[in-house]
Amino acid sequence: MPKSIVIALFSLIVLLNGANAQTYKSPYQLTATKDGSKVYILNHESNEISVLDTTDDKIVQTIPVGFSPNSMVLSRDEKLLYLATGAEKGVLQVLNLASGQIEKNVPADHSPCGLSLSPDGKMLVVCNRFLNTVSFYELPGFKKIRTVSAIREPRGSVVTLDGKTVFVINFLPNDPADSFDVASEVTTIDVATGAVENIRLPNGSSSLHGICLSPDGKYVYLTEILARYQMPTTQIERGWMNTNGFSILDAQTKTFINTILIDDVDLGASNPWGIATSADGKQLYITVSGTHELCVVDVEGMLKKLLSLPKTQEEAKAAGTYDNRGTFSSATVAEVPNDLAFLVGLKKRVKLGGYGSRGLAVAGDKVYVGMYFSDEVKKVDFSATLPKVSTIPLGPAQELTDIRKGERHWNDATLCFQAWQSCASCHPDARVDGLNWDLLNDGLGNPKNAKSLLQSHLAPPAMWEGVRKTSSYAIRTGFRYILFAVPNEQICDEVDAYLQSLEPLASPHLVNGELSESARRGKELFESKRINCTECHPAPIYTDMKMHDVGSKNESFDRRADFDTPGLVEVWRTAPYLHDGRYVKMRDVFAVGKHGDVSGDVDTLTEQELDDLTEYVLSL
Numbered sequence: 001m002p003k004s005i006v007i008a009l010f011s012l013i014v015l016l017n018g019a020n021a022q023t024y025k026s027p028y029q030l031t032a033t034k035d036g037s038k039v040y041i042l043n044h045e046s047n048e049i050s051v052l053d054t055t056d057d058k059i060v061q062t063i064p065v066g067f068s069p070n071s072m073v074l075s076r077d078e079k080l081l082y083l084a085t086g087a088e089k090g091v092l093q094v095l096n097l098a099s100g101q102i103e104k105n106v107p108a109d110h111s112p113c114g115l116s117l118s119p120d121g122k123m124l125v126v127c128n129r130f131l132n133t134v135s136f137y138e139l140p141g142f143k144k145i146r147t148v149s150a151i152r153e154p155r156g157s158v159v160t161l162d163g164k165t166v167f168v169i170n171f172l173p174n175d176p177a178d179s180f181d182v183a184s185e186v187t188t189i190d191v192a193t194g195a196v197e198n199i200r201l202p203n204g205s206s207s208l209h210g211i212c213l214s215p216d217g218k219y220v221y222l223t224e225i226l227a228r229y230q231m232p233t234t235q236i237e238r239g240w241m242n243t244n245g246f247s248i249l250d251a252q253t254k255t256f257i258n259t260i261l262i263d264d265v266d267l268g269a270s271n272p273w274g275i276a277t278s279a280d281g282k283q284l285y286i287t288v289s290g291t292h293e294l295c296v297v298d299v300e301g302m303l304k305k306l307l308s309l310p311k312t313q314e315e316a317k318a319a320g321t322y323d324n325r326g327t328f329s330s331a332t333v334a335e336v337p338n339d340l341a342f343l344v345g346l347k348k349r350v351k352l353g354g355y356g357s358r359g360l361a362v363a364g365d366k367v368y369v370g371m372y373f374s375d376e377v378k379k380v381d382f383s384a385t386l387p388k389v390s391t392i393p394l395g396p397a398q399e400l401t402d403i404r405k406g407e408r409h410w411n412d413a414t415l416c417f418q419a420w421q422s423c424a425s426c427h428p429d430a431r432v433d434g435l436n437w438d439l440l441n442d443g444l445g446n447p448k449n450a451k452s453l454l455q456s457h458l459a460p461p462a463m464w465e466g467v468r469k470t471s472s473y474a475i476r477t478g479f480r481y482i483l484f485a486v487p488n489e490q491i492c493d494e495v496d497a498y499l500q501s502l503e504p505l506a507s508p509h510l511v512n513g514e515l516s517e518s519a520r521r522g523k524e525l526f527e528s529k530r531i532n533c534t535e536c537h538p539a540p541i542y543t544d545m546k547m548h549d550v551g552s553k554n555e556s557f558d559r560r561a562d563f564d565t566p567g568l569v570e571v572w573r574t575a576p577y578l579h580d581g582r583y584v585k586m587r588d589v590f591a592v593g594k595h596g597d598v599s600g601d602v603d604t605l606t607e608q609e610l611d612d613l614t615e616y617v618l619s620l
Contacts, residue, residue, distance in 0.1 A: 016441040024404060025050070025394040027370030027377060029071060029274075029359035034077070036363030040081060041370060041377060042072050043394065049081065049095065050394055054363050057379060057392050063100045066091050071112040076121030084112035084126060088506040088513070092126065092142065106142045109135060110508040114156040119163045123191070127154035127168060130573060134168055135188060148194050148355050150187045151218045152434075152575075155205075156210060160251050161217035164191055167249065169208040169222050173434040177449050177581025182435055184208050184224065188254045201247055202259050202337050204229055206433050207425070209358075210275035210286070213251065214299075220249040223272035223286060224339060225425055226259060229435040232444050236484045237266070237341060242421040244269045245295075246286060248306075258306055259337040262286060262295045262347060268420030269295060269349065270413030274360045283382075285367050287357040290413030290422045294350045294357060294369055294380055296387075301346045309333045350387050352378045355408050368392075406498025409491050417484040423495070426450050426482075430502055432574050436581055440481055441467045446557045449581035451566065452574045457500045457569050459543050464579040466547055466564045472496050504570045509619040522616025525609060531601040542568035542620060550598050552578050572618040587614040 013093030026045035032038065032054075040051040047069060051061040073082050081095040090108035095101070114127030124137040127150070134154055136145040153171035160167070168187040175182045184206050186199040201208075204227040210410065211222045226243045231605045233241055245261040262269040270290030272432055277299070284297040309332060310316040316331045330339045354374035361368045377392040400408075409415060413422040426433050427450060436447035441463060448464045456462060456471035468474035475495050479487035506513060515523060526533045536544050543565045553561040565581045577583045578593065589595045591610050596602040605613065 022249055023398050025375040026165070026372050027359060027375070027394060028069075028372060030361035030368055030370050030377070031072060031099070032363045032368070033074070036366070039361050039363060039368050039377075040072065040074070041394065042069050042083075044372075046395075047085075049083075051097075052179060052368070052377065052392065053423070054366070054368075055184040057390070059392070059394060061100060063095065065095060065102065066105070066561060068094050070111075071115040071116040071127075073117050073124075073318055076117065076119075077227040082115055082117070082124055084108065084115050087111050088126070088508070088510070089179075092124075092137070104142070106137075109133070109147075110504075114154060114168070116159050118159050118165070118191070119161060123159075125157045125159060125165075125166055127157055128154050129155055129171070130505070134166070134187070136191070146194050148189055148196055150196075151185050151198065154187065156222075158211050158213045158220060159191070160213065163188065165251070165254065166191060167211065167213075167220045167251070169211045171206075171208050171428075172432075173206055173576070175434070176584055177434060177436040177576045178430060182229070186189065186220075186222065186249060197254060199249060199254060199256050199456075201256065204435070205247070205259070205437065207271070209271075209273045209289075212275050212277060214277055215279060215281040218251055219257075220251050221275050221277070221284060222247050223275050224259070225271070225433075226261070227433070227435055229437055232438040233440060233482060234444075236417055236420050239263055239268065239420060241482075242268070242270070242425050243340070244288070244290075245337075246272065246275060246284070258333060260297075260302065260306070260342055261337065261340055262288070262297070262343065262349075263340050263420070264349075266342045267418055268413060268416070269293065270416070270419055271411065271425060273358045274369075276360055276362050278362060279364075284600070285360060285362060287360050287369055288349070289357055289372070289411060290356050290425070291349075291419050292352050292355055292371070294352060294378075296348045296350065296382075297343060298346045303345065305342070305346070306333075306336065308405050309336070324597075335571070343521060348387070350380055350389065352380070352389055352437050353391070354378060356411060364604040373411070402494045402497040403501045404498075405491075406494035406496065407503075410498055411493050415479070415483060415485055415491065421476070421483070423483075427453055430454065430499055431570075434576065434581070436467065439463075441465075441477065443559060446559055448579050449576065452570065453499050454502050454504060454570055455541050455567055457488060457496070458541055459545050461545070461564060464563050465560065471499065472545060475499075475610075505573070507570070507572045507619045509572060515619055518612045519619045520616075521544070521609075522612035522619075525605075525613045527614050530601050531596060531605075533596060535599045536565050537568055540569075548598070550595060552580075552593070552595070554580055554582075568617060568620045571620060586613070586618055590614065 024045045025043040028044035029042040039052040049063045049184045053060045055166045069085045071084040083093040090112040092106040092108045094104035109128040111129040116125045126135045135147045151170040152174040155171045156169045166189040181203045207225040248257040269288045274287040286295040287411040354371035356372035359370040365383045369378045381388040410423045411420045430453040438447040442465045460467040462471045462474040476487045547562040549561040
């Protein structure tokens, strides 16, 4: 069959799938034209692009696009919009903005997102989130130049002004969770050679959502949560568990400069998401998704204060500032990521109304913000002394189902005491953050890996030590003892509905939706009496819902040796593994940890058999 027909059929399937999506808009990303006359809004759930005319702030066009659009970027001449859509069946699309028609569909890799363009507009950068890779396409023909490895869930990218380097944010850490330092990293890629270097962020950095380049090309800014995961969760005040902010990188030297918090001393700015600068680079705009705000940072004042700080305590003492630092200023550069008051006088927090501020676009002295759970755009006008907020609906108001309400609650930090975190802070997309947490429900001093909540309602009990009899009960205790709030029964029921609605994503290890040859061999091993994995991990969710001692007790802090058997559906995205997250790679669970030796003969597996077994488990 000719390639053109294959692409056409594939496009039709994608669009038909999109037609069955929910009616919620869910504005996810916004981008503005250079003159600010139009803002394009990517609606993730309605599979549309809304075109906003900023002259009178009206939606003038709605264009259907591919199923589950994840990212977009304008061509340099602003005639085309490049789109990344789909998950396991990824598609790159070219939208002709004059005709409102999709003029090209290009089959892409698993979970494409994080698009960016080279300065000359001849190269498209695509992050393949769950393949942990980044691909480069030559435009206009979409010839794939190369694909390089990132670290874990690359979700955003920018190309430097000279076109030589791409900066990519990795959403989650990829470290053993029981180590002293666990943090996300930024991958830098040399465009000419494909050579990769990684920039490590401070300990606890995770959930990197947004990235942008300063207009002068000197700095890269990115949003993140800075988790205090090494502290027991005995309180939440002053960012005891999670703080929120942004990091600054030097774009020329490809080095880390610092991380700055946007929280207040007594009020969290939970789940920072999108980030952009004003045209002159003097203002930094950050959407605060968990508290439904826009944070505005004075860049000149921030950099002046930051770059004037001594590097060491000795330098601070010599300058006479160390002993007199007080409450509202860091003494050294190293203290900035812990300073909740560093931006006092240098930032504003603008309450937007609505729920879930995520994508944003800057158009002159106005910032447009997509409210994901409200199906509206907020315009923040900074032309006057005080910012003025107005609302632009994206369509008729829709009745919210319990599932939709539950997802909104999951991401809503205003339900937490002092708004320091939401459920999504530790369980983004109701999955994992890659960190160990010392929760109160099983005693102090025994941290456990955050578990995915996919299918948790089907596999009681909850928590690694089974201390909560059901996931429903765990939700209620989570509000009380993790968010430090009185649980509301209706809200908890709606969160229940959301978690129960979750569907697994097809594994990137599958080949055209089927097990690879290696995985098929691994399946035979998995189900064999020799290995006997099915004794504890029977299909269909691959858990017997029982406690087992598999030799994983950590003698330093675990109080018991048996732990709840986790389900294996979607285990490919839930690293690190075991209750304390000691293994980053699934293969090491078998090869190093000898997991399964209690019931089977894992120790005799050959290298090929280890590969096959690993491939099967990661295909579930």
